Amino acid sequence: MSITETRTERADAQEQRAPLLQLDDLVVEYRGSGRRAGHRAVDGVSLSVAPGEFVALVGESGSGKSTLVQGALGLLPAAARIERGAIAYSGVDVTRWSETRLSRIRGSYVGFIPQDPGTSLNPTKRIGRQVIEAVRFTERSRRSAAEHREAAHVALREAGLESTERLFEQFPHELSGGMKQRVLIAIALAGQPRIIIADEPTSALDVTVQRRILDHLQGLRERLGIGVLLVTHDLGVALDRADRVLVMQQGELVEQGSVDAVLRDPRHEYTRRLLEAAPASHAGRLEPVGPRLPVDGVALRADALSKRYALRGGGEVVALDGAGLELRAGTTHAIVGESGAGKSTLAAILAGFGTPDTGSVHVGGRETTQLRRGALRELRRELQFVFQNPYTSLDPRWTVERIVAEPLRAFGLVQGRAAQRARVLELLDAVALDAAHLRRTPSELSGGQRQRVAIARALALRPKVLVLDEAVSALDVSVQAQILKLLVDLQAELGLSYVFVTHDLGVVRLIADDVTVMRGGRIVESGPAEQVLEAPRDAYTRVLLDAVPGTRLASMTEARA
Amino acid sequence: MSIALDSAPSALGEALRSAGHGLLGVLRQPVLLLAWIVVVVALGWAVAPGFFTSVSPYEGDPAQSFAPPSAEHLFGTDRLGRDLFSRSIHGAGTTLSATLLAVLLALGVGTVVGLVAGAVGGVADTIIMRVVDVLLSIPSLLLAMVIVAVLGYSTDNIALAVGISSIAAFARVMRSEVIGVIRTDYVKAARGSGTRGAAVVLRHVVPNALGPVLALAALEVGSAILAVASLGFLGYGAPPPEPEWGLLVAEGRDFLATHPWISILPGIALALVVIATHRISTSFRKDHRR
Numbered sequence: 001m002s003i004t005e006t007r008t009e010r011a012d013a014q015e016q017r018a019p020l021l022q023l024d025d026l027v028v029e030y031r032g033s034g035r036r037a038g039h040r041a042v043d044g045v046s047l048s049v050a051p052g053e054f055v056a057l058v059g060e061s062g063s064g065k066s067t068l069v070q071g072a073l074g075l076l077p078a079a080a081r082i083e084r085g086a087i088a089y090s091g092v093d094v095t096r097w098s099e100t101r102l103s104r105i106r107g108s109y110v111g112f113i114p115q116d117p118g119t120s121l122n123p124t125k126r127i128g129r130q131v132i133e134a135v136r137f138t139e140r141s142r143r144s145a146a147e148h149r150e151a152a153h154v155a156l157r158e159a160g161l162e163s164t165e166r167l168f169e170q171f172p173h174e175l176s177g178g179m180k181q182r183v184l185i186a187i188a189l190a191g192q193p194r195i196i197i198a199d200e201p202t203s204a205l206d207v208t209v210q211r212r213i214l215d216h217l218q219g220l221r222e223r224l225g226i227g228v229l230l231v232t233h234d235l236g237v238a239l240d241r242a243d244r245v246l247v248m249q250q251g252e253l254v255e256q257g258s259v260d261a262v263l264r265d266p267r268h269e270y271t272r273r274l275l276e277a278a279p280a281s282h283a284g285r286l287e288p289v290g291p292r293l294p295v296d297g298v299a300l301r302a303d304a305l306s307k308r309y310a311l312r313g314g315g316e317v318v319a320l321d322g323a324g325l326e327l328r329a330g331t332t333h334a335i336v337g338e339s340g341a342g343k344s345t346l347a348a349i350l351a352g353f354g355t356p357d358t359g360s361v362h363v364g365g366r367e368t369t370q371l372r373r374g375a376l377r378e379l380r381r382e383l384q385f386v387f388q389n390p391y392t393s394l395d396p397r398w399t400v401e402r403i404v405a406e407p408l409r410a411f412g413l414v415q416g417r418a419a420q421r422a423r424v425l426e427l428l429d430a431v432a433l434d435a436a437h438l439r440r441t442p443s444e445l446s447g448g449q450r451q452r453v454a455i456a457r458a459l460a461l462r463p464k465v466l467v468l469d470e471a472v473s474a475l476d477v478s479v480q481a482q483i484l485k486l487l488v489d490l491q492a493e494l495g496l497s498y499v500f501v502t503h504d505l506g507v508v509r510l511i512a513d514d515v516t517v518m519r520g521g522r523i524v525e526s527g528p529a530e531q532v533l534e535a536p537r538d539a540y541t542r543v544l545l546d547a548v549p550g551t552r553l554a555s556m557t558e559a560r561a
Numbered sequence: 562m563s564i565a566l567d568s569a570p571s572a573l574g575e576a577l578r579s580a581g582h583g584l585l586g587v588l589r590q591p592v593l594l595l596a597w598i599v600v601v602v603a604l605g606w607a608v609a610p611g612f613f614t615s616v617s618p619y620e621g622d623p624a625q626s627f628a629p630p631s632a633e634h635l636f637g638t639d640r641l642g643r644d645l646f647s648r649s650i651h652g653a654g655t656t657l658s659a660t661l662l663a664v665l666l667a668l669g670v671g672t673v674v675g676l677v678a679g680a681v682g683g684v685a686d687t688i689i690m691r692v693v694d695v696l697l698s699i700p701s702l703l704l705a706m707v708i709v710a711v712l713g714y715s716t717d718n719i720a721l722a723v724g725i726s727s728i729a730a731f732a733r734v735m736r737s738e739v740i741g742v743i744r745t746d747y748v749k750a751a752r753g754s755g756t757r758g759a760a761v762v763l764r765h766v767v768p769n770a771l772g773p774v775l776a777l778a779a780l781e782v783g784s785a786i787l788a789v790a791s792l793g794f795l796g797y798g799a800p801p802p803e804p805e806w807g808l809l810v811a812e813g814r815d816f817l818a819t820h821p822w823i824s825i826l827p828g829i830a831l832a833l834v835v836i837a838t839h840r841i842s843t844s845f846r847k848d849h850r851r
Contacts, residue, residue: 353749380755393746397768407754457754 018091019048020195020227021072021110026085028064028071041067041080043251049195049227054218056230056238058274059248060476061447065231066115068248069199073112074102090194108138111188113198117180117205121172128168131155131186138191152190159186160216177339178209185216195227196220203233206338206503207547214241214549233476235278236506236550239263247271263556277481279506280550281557285529286485286510288492295330298362299465299497300350300383302326305359307345307521319345320356321521325499327465327514332491332498334512334529336505336544342521344469347501351385351467352376363465381411384458388470390450394442400453401438404428407460427456431486448479452486459490467499472507484510505548509533517541593844599837603830606653616644618651618804627820636826639812643802649827652804656793656831659720660785666724667785668778671731672771678732679739679770680762690736696729702788709797716799723788727781734777738770745769779842783835790831806831 026045032038041064049055059065070076072087074097086095089109094102106112114120122130131152143151156164159182172180181201188196198217202210218241221228232238238245245262247255247270254268266272275281307320320342327333335343348354350361352368361368363383371379387393394403404424405414414420425435431452442450451471458466468487472480488511490496500511508515508529515532517525517540525538536542606613621642628638636645678689696704701723708722742748743766751761792798793807801808806827813823 351753353753377755377757380753385750385753387746387750389746393750395747395751395765395769406751406756410755410757410760454750457750461755 018088019050020053020090021197021229022048022086022088022091023068023072024086024088026068026071026087027083028067028076028080029083031079031081040083041251042071044085045248045251045253046085047246047253047256049229051194051227052221052225053244054221054228054230054242055244055246056232056242057246057248058232058235058238060233060274060478062250063248064251065248066199069197069229069231073106073110073197074099075106075112107134107188107191107193108140109191109193109195111191111193111196113181113184113188113196113201115200115203117177117184120184121180123172125171126168127156127170127172127175127183128152131168131183131190134187134190152186155186155190156183158189158220159183160212161186176209177205178213181205181209181213182216185213189220193226195229197229197231199231200233201230202237207505207549208338208543210237210549211547217241234549235274235477236280236548236553239552240549247274259552263552273478275553277478278550278553279477279481279504279510280548280553282510284509285512286488288489290489290492292330292492293495295495295497297329298326299329299364300327300499301362302346302350303360305346305349305356305361307342307349307354307356318521320349322359323518323521323523324359325514325516325523325526327497327499329464329497330491330495331513332500332511333514333516334500334502334508335516335518336502336508337518338503338544340520341518343501343503343518345521346518347385347467347469347499350499351383352379353385380407380463381461382463383465383467384461384463386451386454386458386466386468386471389474390447390454391442391474393454394450396442399439399441400428400433400445403442403453404456404460407457411461413461423460424456427460428453430459430490431456446479447475448482451475451479451483455483455486455490459494462494464495465497465499467501469501470503471500473502473504480507487511505533505545506550517544590844593840596837596840599833600841603653603657603834603837606650607657608654610647610650610654613650614644614647616647618643618648619802627816629820630822630826637820637822639823640816645809645823645826648804648809649806649830652806652809652827655716655799655803656786656789656806659716659723659789659798660782662717662720663723663727663785663789664778664781666721667727667731667781668774670724671728672735672774674728675732675735675774676739676762676767676770679736680743680766686736689732693729693732696726697733699726701726702791705788705792706795706797709792714797714800716793716805719789719792719798722792723785726788727785730781731774731777735770735774738773739766742766742769776842776845779845780839782842783838786831786835786838 024046026042027040028042029040030038043064045068047055047057057065057068067076067080070080071082074094076082082095086093088094089105094105132148135148135151135155153164156167161167161179161182175183196217201217202213205213214237217228217230220226230238230242239259239262242259244256244258246253247268249270255262255266255271262271266275303324305320305323309317309319311317323342323346325333325335335346337343345354349356349369352371355369359369363379368376368379401421401424404427405420408414408420408423414423424438428434428437433449433452433456437445437449442453445453472483475483484507487498491498502508512529515527515529516523517532517538519540525532525536525541532541533545536545621638623642625634625638625642626640628634628642630637634644634646636649638644674689674693678686704726705719705722708725709718712718712721748761748765751765756764789798790807790810793805794811796811799805799808801812809827810824810831813820816823
């Protein structure tokens with residue numbers, strides 16, 4: 001009797017000392033199928049999360065960080081399997097556990113916050129039911145329906161949501177992205193887990209919302225003593241929030257250590273590159289390699305643009321409300337704002353893809369909002385547009401040569417195949433690609449290469465103005481830095497003027513000469529970049545600037561300089 | 562045209578590559594391999610029936626009537642002592658060519674109609690799609706029967722009727738694909754590059770919208786074989802003694818209790834080909850999705 005007692009006590013003590021989550025030499029492989037070759041997504045990763053610890057796992061796309069999380073949760077897709085290694089929760093090895101057994105841990109021991117709040121809630125069920133479900137599935141002892149309800153309310157309040165009675169009756173589509181993410185946090189918290197794994201929980205959200213969610217996660221850790229494993233692509237976020245930072249590259253853990261250690265003395269070359277590429281580690285604007293081609297005057301001017309959209313079933317949305325801006329030739333004018341600020345509508349109107357209800361746009365002295373089809377086509381030679389997502393802006397069936405040559409052919413600017421090839425090569429050269437890429441299709445290019453092709457296409461007509469709509473937002477930080485560098489160099493060399501639309505204030509710092517801050521279709525503040533970023537006049541601009549992650553990184557850079 | 566020149570080498574290369582991969586993939590899947598064998602044999606029957614049998618499909622030996630399946634007569638013989646194996650082989654040509662014609666007709670007309678509806682939009686779209694809705698609401702076999710009844714009984718008219726009755730399905734798919742592609746960034750980018758409307762449609766929209774439509778065509782082959790055979794069975798097609806799969810099945814139905822092979826064996830051949838085409842078209846669809 002006494003022996004068994006001691007044994008359980010010892011086991012308990014061991015369990016308490018053991019880390020909440022421990023991975024040992026984990027290897028996850030994807031089976032090849034058909035045309036796709038199999039590959040190793042996670043290659044011998046060991047990590048641990050202790051109670052009350054906030055660990056951030058950083059990696060770019062394809063680094064295997066999501067596969068790692070799926071492996072740890074037993075949620076791997078059918079094509080993937082754990083080849084080697086062990087997963088232990090509080091010292092209990094769960095590597096070979098069946099799906100049913102694992103599903104009992106998920107929720108009650110480990111809470112999971114998924115990436116995209118837009119698609120992770122069931123759109124046909126009320127919020128209340130979805131949270132109650134989570135409560136019921138993870139309860140440790142039988143409880144009544146009223147108790148379930150109460151527990152669901154507690155979870156929602158715990159996640160920082162108010163007026164939960166009303167929320168209970170709402171459907172996901174009635175909530176904002178930030179609120180949906182909080183509901184998902186509530187669902188993750190419903191089973192009173194000891195550790196929370198969050199896979200990019202804020203990458204789809206605005207910075208100010210991101211800040212609140214991350215503050216909240218940190219608070220939960222402090223109040224409830226739970227462990228947090230935060231997976232993110234954003235080194236700035238990781239360094240600001242975590243106790244420990246892990247860096248993954250191509251399935252391997254290349255760096256791990258305390259935030260201070262990683263900031264002060266990164267061991268691995270890749271970590272150094274990431275630190276270098278992070279927007280927050282640059283104090284001022286990127287400088288071009290060559291001299292600037294002198295140009296002056298106003299390249300583009302927009303006045304009092306307004307645009308309303310009628311909603312189905314009455315009502316209307318004001319997308320733009322008296323917005324205007326001036327783009328000085330040879331400079332970059334950044335338009336910043338959170339989602340719904342009207343910046344994409346503005347960009348589309350500037351580029352002639354949409355028409356405003358009122359107001360005017362002048363490009364090189366010509367009014368463009370009233371142009372007819374033929375004249376609008378002529379405008380393309382002056383002004384080109386670069387899309388946000390290089391994965392959708394290139395025809396998947398076309399080769400790079402054909403894509404870049406399309407504008408040349410449309411305007412009959414080159415005669416014959418040889419001339420076309422020569423000009424395309426010249427353009428590819430400008431964006432640091434070469435002849436080897438000519439015959440490839442977009443699927444054979446990386447995200448950064450695709451965006452380079454898109455930029456080469458935009459430059460083909462020798463335009464004076466480029467409108468870039470979130471042109472680097474879909475790219476990894478290191479690629480993002482390369483593309484920004486390229487844009488700055490091209491601007492100096494060709495005397496280009498950019499309208500640069502972005503939600504990322506870190507990027508603005510690197511590239512903008514002038515900044516316009518938008519909110520709800522209106523312009524909140526506009527002026528030279530140094531003034532807006534360093535001494536903002538408007539309260540909203542300050543909120544926006546404060547929410548930008550990377551404070552620790554930035555202060556480190558300042559200290560160095 | 563320079564468009565054709567540009568795309569030719571890459572399209573050919575792509576086709577060859579995918580054919581190579583396809584071949585490897587097929588070898589790895591026994592059921593799919595079997596399906597391909599069935600279809601290739603059936604096509605062989607249709608193209609060169611003489612290669613598979615030297616027995617005449619028309620001349621019977623009355624002494625041999627109602628002979629059960631044997632080494633000499635694989636499928637047995639019918640009332641007039643004609644070899645049913647030979648009749649099945651010769652019947653493949655009639656049935657399959659009518660099928661091919663029907664599917665090509667539906668594909669061609671349906672694609673154009675869907676493209677116009679999707680690309681032009683507005684009133685044209687509304688009018689076209691309401692007509693398509695009406696067509697879809699009539700059971701296709703019934704529609705085909707009405708058309709044959711109006712045009713007259715013959716295999717060619719069966720092909721025409723089956724083709725017309727499947728236009729609506731193709732138009733629907735093509736339209737929705739076209740609308741999807743027109744909304745993509747790359748089409749917007751093409752317009753932004755100064756490419757004119759018609760060229761954008763030809764160079765970007767059609768090639769990218771066609772994939773699912775072709776997959777549907779492969780799927781539609783099976784149903785078309787069934788429809789053609791059904792109409793043949795009902796006597797709308799080739800008159801006897803012409804061998805045609807539906808007709809072969811029909812000819813045996815009076816003797817089903819006593820001499821079941823007359824209907825069943827050609828029926829099995831027909832069923833196998835339909836199932837095989839369906840299996841193959843499913844593999845196409847999966848490839849396309851990837």
